[in-house]
Amino acid sequence: MPSYRFLMLNPKDNVATALDNIPAGSVIKIACQHKEYEIKVRQNIEFGHKFAVVPIKKGEDILKYGEVIGVASSDIAEGEYVHIHNVEGKRGRGDKENGNRSILGV
Amino acid sequence: METAQFWGYRRPDGRVGVRNHVLILPTIVCATQAARQVTELVHGTVSFIHQHGCAQVGIDYEQTFRTYVGMGTNPNVYGVVVMGLGCETHQGRSVAQEIAKSGKPVELVSIQDHGGTLGAIAEAARIATKMVQDASALVREPFDISELIVGTECGGSDACSGLSANPAVGYVSDMIVDRGGTVMLAETTELIGAEHLLANRAVNDRVAKRVYEVIEAMEKRAIMMGVDIRTGNPSPGNRKGGLTTLEEKSLGAAAKAGTRPLQELIDYAERPTKKGLVWMDTPGHDIEQLTGMVAGGAQVVLFTSGRGTPTGSPIAPVIKIATNTPMFEKMRENMDVNAGTIIEGKESLESVGRRIFDELLLTASGKLTKSEILKQNDFGIWRIGPTF
Numbered sequence: 328m329p330s331y332r333f334l335m336l337n338p339k340d341n342v343a344t345a346l347d348n349i350p351a352g353s354v355i356k357i358a359c360q361h362k363e364y365e366i367k368v369r370q371n372i373e374f375g376h377k378f379a380v381v382p383i384k385k386g387e388d389i390l391k392y393g394e395v396i397g398v399a400s401s402d403i404a405e406g407e408y409v410h411i412h413n414v415e416g417k418r419g420r421g422d423k424e425n426g427n428r429s430i431l432g433v
Numbered sequence: 434m435e436t437a438q439f440w441g442y443r444r445p446d447g448r449v450g451v452r453n454h455v456l457i458l459p460t461i462v463c464a465t466q467a468a469r470q471v472t473e474l475v476h477g478t479v480s481f482i483h484q485h486g487c488a489q490v491g492i493d494y495e496q497t498f499r500t501y502v503g504m505g506t507n508p509n510v511y512g513v514v515v516m517g518l519g520c521e522t523h524q525g526r527s528v529a530q531e532i533a534k535s536g537k538p539v540e541l542v543s544i545q546d547h548g549g550t551l552g553a554i555a556e557a558a559r560i561a562t563k564m565v566q567d568a569s570a571l572v573r574e575p576f577d578i579s580e581l582i583v584g585t586e587c588g589g590s591d592a593c594s595g596l597s598a599n600p601a602v603g604y605v606s607d608m609i610v611d612r613g614g615t616v617m618l619a620e621t622t623e624l625i626g627a628e629h630l631l632a633n634r635a636v637n638d639r640v641a642k643r644v645y646e647v648i649e650a651m652e653k654r655a656i657m658m659g660v661d662i663r664t665g666n667p668s669p670g671n672r673k674g675g676l677t678t679l680e681e682k683s684l685g686a687a688a689k690a691g692t693r694p695l696q697e698l699i700d701y702a703e704r705p706t707k708k709g710l711v712w713m714d715t716p717g718h719d720i721e722q723l724t725g726m727v728a729g730g731a732q733v734v735l736f737t738s739g740r741g742t743p744t745g746s747p748i749a750p751v752i753k754i755a756t757n758t759p760m761f762e763k764m765r766e767n768m769d770v771n772a773g774t775i776i777e778g779k780e781s782l783e784s785v786g787r788r789i790f791d792e793l794l795l796t797a798s799g800k801l802t803k804s805e806i807l808k809q810n811d812f813g814i815w816r817i818g819p820t821f
Binding site: 419422 | 593677680
């Protein structure tokens, strides 16, 4: 089985970053300090993009670098692709405070 | 710790330049084309195109004025020919008088006082020719790195920015600060979500409070406009590169600041009063923040990029650092250093940091960067008020 490179930066994180193009169905083992995961990646993950290392519920914070980078906008399964389709930024969001005037459709 | 030296030019105000430009400084949009034509006539001169200098009021007027004066007094500039029109709000005379306080040669040419465009170009070119010849007679001397203000910037970021080039620049930031130099952090927008990490490193409560104030002011601008900040930041290219939110981008951007204490927080285009790590309040917009840092006295800029960018300054060499090898290979003619070796597992952060540090000293001593060779003379002022 080919091995793919990825990075989980902090044991608090619930996402990891792919450092190769990881095809759907790949099973990868992740160790970050005392935490260990074995995950089946559910979609193709492009170089530089993220996938969930644990199940994340809608409304839960997304953590990378051990810090909050946004909030899940839908339930995210373990091994699922994590990006703008299921994560929203929390900061500077005038559209949120003014009734969802997003023009991005995300 | 070993010291570090570079070869530069001492200016009358005591500051040290790493370039020896004669600047044709248009203080008003109406003079920019004439100024550009002077640079085409006279070797050794630089200028820039902009849309400002008239009908600006209050703090917006002051910020533009400060930016013009800062560009003219940047130590990389030997002398300045200010080009005005005559009837504008930002009078060339006032800008020239302020620059003259630095002791460097300054002359004023106003288009309405010199018989129009052709007369003004001829007069400015004659003055510039003399200045270039005088400038060219100067010889570089060795100086300690403590004489440098190094601007840092990331543009066209990707997921690798926070993993390779930015932490490598952070390593260089610490090296510069430890040797008595100054490093400028900017891009307030792109520190939203990482402000607590920097506030914790502030030298005192006043600086920490300022950190939260500038972040809040920037965030409020988006909130008051009622817009989704993601339409501007992260950009489409950032998102394609794997960055999902502004907070994620910010945490990567903050890595450029290394680990040393935050000494002060200065306004746009202001000169630092402290050595060490300082933060200039600028937007994330590459050209506007680059202009602010150079106007604040930065002689060299370290600029990391994941997607690739040609951006440069007419006055300060900008060293381009690629965050990933595929982009470095694709855009070799724009990029100076590759930090993608960190992602490939071929090189450590420290090793890349040392390569960037060596490149910084070489560049400060005269080695041209790709953006200089390609004459990428970008300039953009952060407008903070309407025009009347």
